[in-house]
Amino acid sequence: MGRLEMRGASLELLSRGSGRPVLFLHAEEAFEQNLPFLERLAKKYRVIVPRHPGFGGSALPPEFRTVADLALLYLDLLDELELKDPILVGSSFGGWIATEMCVYSPERIARLVLVGSLGVKLGGREDRDFADIYFMPHEELRRRLYADPERWSPDFSKLSEADLQIAGRDRQSMAYFGWRPYMHNPLLRKWMHRVRMPTLLVWGEQDGFVSPAYAKSLAAALPQAELCTIAKAGHFPQIEQLEETVGVVESFIRS
């Protein structure tokens, strides 16, 4: 993994393959479990994966406060790496960052793939669009995130001490950006029309963090989005159903 110094942020950066650029924005947990998905994409595309400030080995500059900071950082990253017509793929928290990037600079993004993404609140004030992941039993959270948690969920009791510290810090950093308003930016909903590039929503049928019903509403709120639900997958279909997810993403990029 390489490192890139940008705007006061020291970023870990994974870069694989060649071809059309794909910027993958990772979720709040289970980074390592995404590697098979990323290796598959790298067979056809140039895949670029920054670890978000505050996650993995990337530093969090104290002046970074909101997801807008991350979205603007990655728009600068597109310029810095001279990525032309990039495809943005964002999972969960990464989908939130990707959505903000598209709202701010729709002309810079060719296509958008959102996998179980956060960031846009569509329901009313008494509706909970995103499950309250910090206030529930551990086992319930694992069941909400994974269709088969025994097989796919990170087991914090078996991680090395170093990896456990990273998982703990990732958890804190997600809360730092997503505590209040909870997992969304209230501004985004009214600017959904700016997310005008072809968009694919990929959703696990058993996603218990952000429901497939929400995904339908999000697809309806976006100018040209199609929704693809994946059976036997929770919040991270790219982990639990690798082949099918790679298939739908590649087919969308080609179309």
Added chain:
Amino acid sequence: MKVWHFSEMAYHPGWDQLGHSLRNSIPSRVADPKIVADLLNRYLDEWALCDELGINIMVNEHHASATCLDAVCTVPLAILARETKKVRLLCLGMPIANRYDAVRVAEEYSMIDVISRGRVEMGFVKGSPLEIAPANSSPVDLMERFWEAHDLILKAMTTQDGPFNWEGKFFHYRQVNVWPRPYQAPHPPVWITCGSQGTATVVAEKGYVIGVLNTGYTRTPGIFNAYRKRAAELGRAAAPDRFAYMALIGVGATKEEGYRRAHQIADYSRTTPRANGWDFDPPGYNPLPLSTKIMASAAAKGPGVSVFPVERRDGTRVDVTKATVDEFIDAGLVFAGTPDMVYDQMKEFYDHVGGFGHLLMMGQGGYISHAETVANLKLFSKEVLPRLSDLG
């Protein structure tokens, strides 16, 4: 030595029905408003009695809890500002990182200080992890927000020249102008609670009173010494009146009577773990090494990791849910028995931690009745309090 009577104003009538959790997720229909009215008025009566007994008053607050009906610390403080005439009024305290309106905190404390004619002692606390859910306060930058709130509140209370501007990281006002200003000049004394040596060092730099709760025999000396060390580095004396220690106290005409009272009050400690596990570790609240231990333990379906460990003198862990009075005495959380026994236990603890000037006396807790609480307070006032002038 100043003594302060403290009660959490528990709703113990609901404890059996509520089961494993007494906090946050519990439905309020469990608490009968008529019984709550009786209890709140009773607890206020016990505090009011302290004015005659020469015992000062300490209140606190928690939220969505059957262990503490005091959801707004300045409400009993304001009532007692009128009902009492002599004793001092400590709030330990106000969870200022969970308050969205810091100027309102300055206004509440100032008004009560004026009404009481300068008897307020102003506590600022981080608050327990269980306070995060009710406040929806971001736990990751809690202490950064705490110190900004602290700076703003003190500036608001001490500025006498009209409005000032405050555009910080967390608080934004353009016309801060607190009326009335506090009775005490420049402001009421500040207290801050500490659970770690790191915080004690920071509080020492400010010269405030540090209050420690539930740190017991093994952890208190390190915290007090960290304060003393930093004060000495800055060339200041850390007098005993900079240190406050909370203990649960049951005093009786006989050992049995004192122990019986302490046993009932100790349900305050025995109920501390009764909450949903996730409420003890909102992300960023605990230091990372503790938080990751909790994550690993939850994943292994382990017994859980105590965020509030209580230890015997030999360093072994006490199971607070079942601990006896003797075990709590060994841990330094309880002083109990006859007046002589209570004094001797206190004196030993006092010497062990290098002295302290404030005893935060939990004289009421759990199921102990009004009559027993009054007897406890009266006997303490008559037989123990006069002897404490020997101690700093």
